Amino acid sequence: MTIASSQTIKDRALNLLHQMIGEDKDFRPGQWEAIEAVAIKKQRALVVQRTGWGKSLVYFLATKLLREHGSGPTILISPLLSLMRNQIEMAGRIGIRAFTINSANKEEWAAIEEALAKDECDLMLISPERLNNDHFLKEVLPQISGRIGLFVVDEAHCISDWGHDFRPDYRRIVRIVQMLPKGIPVLGTTATANDRVVKDVQAQLGPELTVHRGPLARESLRLQNIRLSNQSERLAWLVENLPKFKGSGIIYCLTVADTERVTGWLKQKGFSAEAYHAGDDGNMDRPALEQAFLNNEIKILVATVALGMGFDKPDIDFVIHFQRPGSVVAYYQQVGRAGRAVEKSYGVLLSGAEDDEIQNYFIESAFPSTQVFLDILQELEKSEGLSLYEILARVNTSKSMAEKALKLLEVDGAVGQTFDKKVLYFRTPNPWVPETDRINRVLDLRRSELAQMQAYVDHPDCLMKFLLEALDDPNPVPCGRCVNCQGKGFSASVPHELVIEAENYLKGTQVLIQPRKQWPVGLFPDQKRNIPFELQNATGRSLCYYGDAGWGKIVQIGKYREGHFPDELVNAASHLILDLWKPEPFPAWVTSIPSNRHPNLVPDFTARLAQSLGIPFHPVFRRTSEAPEQKTMQNSTMQARNVVGTISIDPQIPSGAVLLVDDIIDSGWTLTMAGYLLKVNGSGPVYPFTLAQAAGRNTNG
């Protein structure tokens, strides 16, 4: 390191700051101290500051200073690479050459590796998953001249089990940091870490970790909680109150389906709103949406947690939550988006009846059960390696659970991956014990965080102070601005007509059933997987999501309590088919999926529906054997196996287009197989119709 005094280095740093963000700017309290800690003292530091304080400034300036004094490049590990575009541009202003390697920019790899070899890379951004990648570890990483100048872990709270956002890849990061030689400075940054999380991070990264904390309160933010049980009431509230905000804002929802519903409603009512989430199989152009929102071309972004932590728009007027988040940390992070550079901003939390059910679903599905871990290991132990699909064919669990389990097993060293021609998972010699204690601790923590949010929603005193105390802010004081401090805020009442309109909207949204085009792997090993086009179903419809507001609850009650679906549902189905869907050519006859378990439920409904539509009902299917209920089968291959050979069709069936009816669609294999049999035996187009679609598909952001 150099002989220059600390003061001259600080001057240089200030100089660089001016170049980056403006001549009139200065260090925020704590920024220089953090830069000094890593760039000059070469320490390990954890910076806990609210979003927008400028944590990225710290590692950019530190990188520049270190590079000017001959250090190697910085490695920055962050899960939010897509949101760093603006910041990378900013870093370019002081000459920082930043590169990222991810699966989306393969064409650039050769050029990047060349830059690395020539030591022309100052900052290398990688996602935590990339530390798993063979090519990266063997060929790219060693290029960083073999010398790492600074190691930065963004969103460092992910290291902590106790954190709300536990990510197994971060365990690997911890092990790497533990193996780094002492002289390499390490910087962790986070906006969300209460004392327990900080202690945990310290325990893992080493007790010599210095912690730099700042105050969390937001001066301009005005908080309020409103309880409105039904989604229709909350939709009405939005329409009633959104015009009161001059600028732009975010509406947070818990599920993808909800963001689409809210967005559709707002658009219908003439608002400039777009949905933002991680569902949709990558058809959504999220960077374009972010940019349009930043440019105020869109006024309202209706988003799930996919709108992540690093996103920074300074002029957000309001953050409204359509449903209650699961923890104070998550809520604070999301509502804290508002009010960076505006004088008055609003954070309104609307909570409703479905919140607890959704949060409990998230908690229960957070971790695979011990049985799933053991089953996967057992299968892997018998072989030299299995692909994900081979595992799914042998273990009864869903794809997402299997992927979670494999990720956790991998991070714990019980399972490894090879990248020969396809990805294979194999068992390593390392021993493995189920971590039920650890998992239960995390689940208990999540339940207590949920309880804390339930308390927050009903809290009679200063709401900001409640949040600050929950986050272990060093100095929590009443804000004087929230609805409880001021004694006034938005009204919770909504005009009745608007509520009715919202109800109708919810009932009218068409839920599609996309036809399956391929059989699952391993079902018919001697045949091609593709289902010939002429044997596929047409796109079908469901009346609603099972258990949801509107029809969903009525279907649930009908199936499990009454054993009978009311005429209300027949009329709604009929209306949907005749007036909204209008399939072309219109079905000439109707049939239904048989069940040994509830033999009359669906045929009875279907007969009434057929009458309402004016076409004949012909029950042509039969169950040949008792199969376990479809919903207890967890993945595609298991489900399809369940179906094959359990239904049979009459040899003589009517010709012409046919409406194929069932009460609830889950995996869709029964409808696929039934449709296939109809087509093979000479029917016209097959239109699936079900009363409900099961939740649990694409419910997370």
Place this chain on the structure above:
Amino acid sequence: MTISPDSQAILLLCSHIGLLSNSEYSSLTLKEWNPLARKLQSISMRPGDLLGLTSEEIQNQLEINLEEAERYYHLLQRSGSLAIELERLASLGIHVLTRADQEYPTRYRQRLKESAPAVLFYAGEKALLGQPGIAVVGSRHLDEAGKACAEFVGNSCGLSGLVLYSGGAKGVDTISMKAALTSRGTAVGILADSLEKSIRNPENRAAIGRGDLCLVTPYSPSAPFSVGTAMGRNKLIYTLADYAIVVASDAEKGGTWAGATETLRAKWIPIFVLDHPNMPEGNKLLIQKGALPFPHPFPEHHLKLKIWLEEQSAKIKPDPRQPSLF
């Protein structure tokens, strides 16, 4: 799991971990490391002291030319990549031993001295390395007698608590190792290649899990097979054991021949050769050169194997060796 500074330095200087295939600087061979190790010892420095020095400082303290100092300096710079690669290996169950580690096999130090590999990669129970045992080696070409012998020795080792040392190759090695493990014994495979791949084999994995097997190699864990590595590691098999039994050897060529003749010259351990009417030419020649005949079928009860080998080899005494420090 932390690595001592000395081991770190040895790994950085002498192994390819974290080193690019097209790197300007190559790792030190044993021939290059040994003089450096001696130099360090003579000026009371440890390998770990080299970490963090500039090339000028290295040049001055070691009194070497700048080019050499720069090479060391650049090799020592990649500790970050080393850390990451070691973590990756550990998550696969592969660990490292260097000559600086206390747990480095004593027998290698004693018998090979400066020819002991600077770095070893292993998976499984490292405590097995150097425990009393018998090395079984042989070429791939086996006849019935050879197979039976390999099985017999493996089995006996298993039943009498001796370690079965072998090279992990197809043929004699795998037959004897399998026999040892099946009879609830222990085995050590000194591999010429593909350690990473070998531990994916379900049988190996199960044995490692029971603590019955150690697979070790001085080469990179992902190294592919080459004749050079196969030959180079043969002495590492002999020097861990108390006795060696050569099941089948070619005459005047091949890895088995080379390893056996080397052992006869170096006198590390008594070496026996399978002796039966149709034995290969190489076996005959080895016996002529001084190897002891190992009869087939074995005349005594299998539990008497060790005693029999002891008695037979009382005719030859191996030389004591001075251990080297690092």
